[in-house]
Structure formats: C-alpha cells, structure tokens
Amino acid sequence: MRSRAFANRIEAGRALAQRLLDAALVPPLVVLALPRGGVPVAAEVARALGAPLDLLLVRKIGAPWQPELAVAALVDGDPPDIVVDETTSRMCGVDRDYIDRQAGLEMREIERRRRIYLAGRAPVPVAGATVIVIDDGVATGTTIRAAMKALRRRHPARLVLAVPVAPADTVAELRAEADEVICLAQPEPFHAIGLHYGDFHQVSDDEVLAALRAAAPAVGASPT
Numbered sequence: 001m002r003s004r005a006f007a008n009r010i011e012a013g014r015a016l017a018q019r020l021l022d023a024a025l026v027p028p029l030v031v032l033a034l035p036r037g038g039v040p041v042a043a044e045v046a047r048a049l050g051a052p053l054d055l056l057l058v059r060k061i062g063a064p065w066q067p068e069l070a071v072a073a074l075v076d077g078d079p080p081d082i083v084v085d086e087t088t089s090r091m092c093g094v095d096r097d098y099i100d101r102q103a104g105l106e107m108r109e110i111e112r113r114r115r116i117y118l119a120g121r122a123p124v125p126v127a128g129a130t131v132i133v134i135d136d137g138v139a140t141g142t143t144i145r146a147a148m149k150a151l152r153r154r155h156p157a158r159l160v161l162a163v164p165v166a167p168a169d170t171v172a173e174l175r176a177e178a179d180e181v182i183c184l185a186q187p188e189p190f191h192a193i194g195l196h197y198g199d200f201h202q203v204s205d206d207e208v209l210a211a212l213r214a215a216a217p218a219v220g221a222s223p224t
Contacts, residue, residue: 005165005185008199009037009136012164012184013044019182020045020132020162028129032056032151034144035117036203038135041164043211045134053215054124056133057113058147059106061099063092072099073146074106076114078123081150117208131156133178136200137193138166141174148177165196 006012029051033042039055046053057076063069071089075081082103089099114120131151138144144161151159161174162182167190171183187196194200 004198005187005196006198008197009040009203010044012136012197013041014048015184016041016134016162016164016182017045017048019184020160021048023180023182025049025130025132025160026158029132030054030124030126030129030156031132031134032126034058034133034135034147035113036205036208037137039208039211040203041136042134043215045132045162046215049132051132052124053212055114055117056147056151057110058143059110060143061102061106063088063094064098065092070142070146072103073143073150074103074110075147075150076110076123077150077154078125080107080110081153083146083149085146116205117212126151127155128157130158130160132160132162134162136164137196138163138170138174138183139190139193141166141170145174145177148174152177165193166190 029049031042031046031051031053033039033053034056042053059074060070061072061074063071070085071092071094072082072084075083082099084099133147135144148159148161158179160180160182161178165185166183168186171181171186175181185196
C-alpha cells in the first residue's frame with residue numbers, strides 16, 4: 001500500500017479532473033486556483049474540463065498584535081471583497097477603519113501578483129457559472145472559507161470546492177460554504193497537507209507561470 005495519497009500535484013490534479021468529469025457539472029464552468037500550490041492542480045482540471053482558469057487571490061488581514069490571527073480576509077475580484085470574522089475582530093478590538101486600511105495594503109500585493117501571473121488581466125466573471133475552487137489541500141480551512149463567502153456574493157450558479165486532500169472535520173465544515181465539496185482523500189490522522197504527497201515542494205513563480213501557459217487556451221476566455 002502506498003504511504004502517500006498522491007505522488008505530486010500533477011497526479012492529484014489528474015485524479016481530481018476525472019472525479020469532476022464524472023460529476024457532469026453544468027456549464028458554463030470556471031476554475032479558480034489558489035496560488036501557488038493550487039495552480040498545478042487546477043491547470044490539469046481546467047484542461048480536462050475545457051474551462052477557463054483564473055487565480056483566486058486571497059490575503060489574510062491579521063490582528064495588530066498577532067498578524068497570524070485573521071480578523072478578516074481580502075479576496076480578489078471585480079470588485080475585490082472583504083470578508084470580516086466578526087467574532088475575532090470584536091475579540092481583538094479591531095474596527096472597520098483598521099480592516100479597510102490593511103485591506104488597502106494587501107490589495108497592492110494582490111495587484112502585484114496579478115501583474116506577475118496574469119499580466120494584469122481582469123478576473124474571469126463568475127456570475128451565473130459553475131465555479132470550481134481548487135487548492136492542493138486544505139488544513140484548517142480558514143482562508144478557503146473566506147474565499148467561498150466572497151465568491152457566493154458574486155452569484156455563481158453553483159459553487160464547488162474540489163481538493164485532493166483534507167481532514168474529514170474540515171470537509172464537513174466547508175460543506176456549509178459550498179454547494180458541493182469534492183475531496184479525494186480524507187486520511188486519519190491528517191497532520192500536514194504535505195505529508196500526503198510524495199513530492200510537495202514549494203511551487204515557484206516560474207512553475208505557476210508554466211502551469212498557466214499550459215492552460216493558455218482557456219485562461220481569460222469567456223466560460224462556455
């Protein structure tokens with residue numbers, strides 16, 4: 001028996017693509033990848049489905065005294081969206097002015113990444129589409145939960161979260177945010193995402209660009 005769920009992200013993407021093909025999702029389809037690790041996975045899916053591939057750029061807004069503690073998240077889009085964790089922000093004594101200021105700073109980083117990865121291309125529209133959100137795995141689900149909340153406000157016809165691996169409790173929680181959650185492996189014990197891959201190296205900007213080029217016929221196209 002293999003000790004890893006997947007050899008690498010490419011294998012994971014191909015397995016996820018097959019599951020999504022079997023699901024017979026209703027078009028138009030849009031595939032959104034969380035960079036950087038989600039992009040090689042999503043490129044395989046986008047090619048298999050013949051769907052446009054875009055990036056879902058999310059930046060955490062941390063508490064002033066503990067940056068790793070998320071009080072909100074900024075999600076790229078047209079327009080960008082701020083998702084506030086009301087409970088955590090109140091606990092930290094953070095007001096909306098602070099969140100808006102930090103969002104302005106984080107927006108610069110989102111714009112920088114969009115310039116680097118997509119040459120400043122505008123986000124692919126998601127209204128009325130079946131939107132498939134893909135990462136290489138989910139652990140706590142904090143970032144993806146914010147992204148899904150923001151996407152829901154943009155009126156997709158259906159919102160699907162598709163990941164190769166995640167803990168069962170996180171998958172259960174995320175079902176409240178998506179119309180469908182597809183997760184190929186829910187190992188116990190879970191530990192870290194990387195432990196379930198044979199090769200889980202840090203994806204470079206060059207690899208992101210190569211994956212986007214590989215899906216170039218679909219990137220930026222109107223969903224069909």
